Amino acid sequence: MFKKVGVVGSGIVGQTLANGFVGHGYAVMIGTNTPAKRDELNSKTNEKVSVGSFEETARFGEIVVLAVKGTAAEAALKAAGLANLAGKTVIDTTNPIADAPPVNGVLQYFTSQNDSLMERLQALAPQARLVKSFSCIGHAFMVNPDFKGLRPTMFICGNDEGAKAEVKAILDLFGFEVADMGRVEGARAIEPLCILWCIPGFLANSWTHAFKLLKG
Ligand SMILES: NC(=O)c1ccc[n+]([C@@H]2O[C@H](COP(=O)([O-])OP(=O)(O)OC[C@H]3O[C@@H](n4cnc5c(N)ncnc54)[C@H](OP(=O)(O)O)[C@@H]3O)[C@@H](O)[C@H]2O)c1
Numbered sequence: 001m002f003k004k005v006g007v008v009g010s011g012i013v014g015q016t017l018a019n020g021f022v023g024h025g026y027a028v029m030i031g032t033n034t035p036a037k038r039d040e041l042n043s044k045t046n047e048k049v050s051v052g053s054f055e056e057t058a059r060f061g062e063i064v065v066l067a068v069k070g071t072a073a074e075a076a077l078k079a080a081g082l083a084n085l086a087g088k089t090v091i092d093t094t095n096p097i098a099d100a101p102p103v104n105g106v107l108q109y110f111t112s113q114n115d116s117l118m119e120r121l122q123a124l125a126p127q128a129r130l131v132k133s134f135s136c137i138g139h140a141f142m143v144n145p146d147f148k149g150l151r152p153t154m155f156i157c158g159n160d161e162g163a164k165a166e167v168k169a170i171l172d173l174f175g176f177e178v179a180d181m182g183r184v185e186g187a188r189a190i191e192p193l194c195i196l197w198c199i200p201g202f203l204a205n206s207w208t209h210a211f212k213l214l215k216g
Helices: 012-023 035-044 054-060 070-080 117-124 161-174 184-190 193-204
Strands: 004-008 027-031 050-052 063-066 089-092 129-132 153-156 177-180
Touching: 004 012, 004 054, 012 027, 012 035, 027 054, 035 050, 050 054, 054 070, 063 070, 070 117, 089 117, 089 161, 117 129, 117 184, 129 153, 129 161, 129 184, 153 161, 153 184, 161 177
Parallel strands: 004 027, 004 063, 027 050, 063 089, 089 129, 153 177
Antiparallel strands: none
8 A cells, every 4th residue: 555645845846746656656745835836736736636735744644755945945844843754754855056046057055065955954853764865857857757768876865774765666666776875974975966967957958867877
């Protein structure tokens, strides 16, 4: 029996993953704290996803997805309610993109190299079982990516092995191979992959690629 998924975040990533989980048989709620977006979310998910607040969505989810703007991620976790996340697998899709423009196509981050947004979120919600995932690929390729038969690699990390196993099974279902980069500090390497992924987009309007880890 599939678990219930609460997707905290109403942007394109939240919508894409909410629809993706529905397509794979899960019951899904998507969360926004902007009531004016509720009608739009109903139509973007063909009424197959229920819509709630961040708090209602975190409570609904047996698995929770965090898909909010990086600068708002800590506030969003608090709004979702730390008690509602305790013991749950929380799929962290966020990147710490600063409110400053890219420099020659290179995104600016508000974290430094020996820090990551995921570590801040895990420290804020120590009882949540965070797993970094979906952060290093564009939303168009997050569900059933089609690269002519090749499975793209999704880099993940997190402190809880059980939560990572749960996310690995989801990624397998969604069409990825998984590269486990260890504990939460692995996010210091995974989050910047978004910077790399976006450079061809900003410089040459090329957004249709994915990472693949080759192993000898
Ligand atoms: N776009 C991509 O292809 C892509 C790929 C990989 C990873 N990511 C990462 O995924 C996350 C979501 O990206 P996105 O493109 O879907 O949309 P986004 O615009 O980065 O995030 C939208 C969500 O952030 C919330 N939000 C924005 N400002 C807020 C604030 N001040 N306080 C509380 N909540 C706030 C919004 O809340 P409301 O619902 O209340 O409006 C909404 O739910 C980001 O961290 C991004 O870096 C994006």
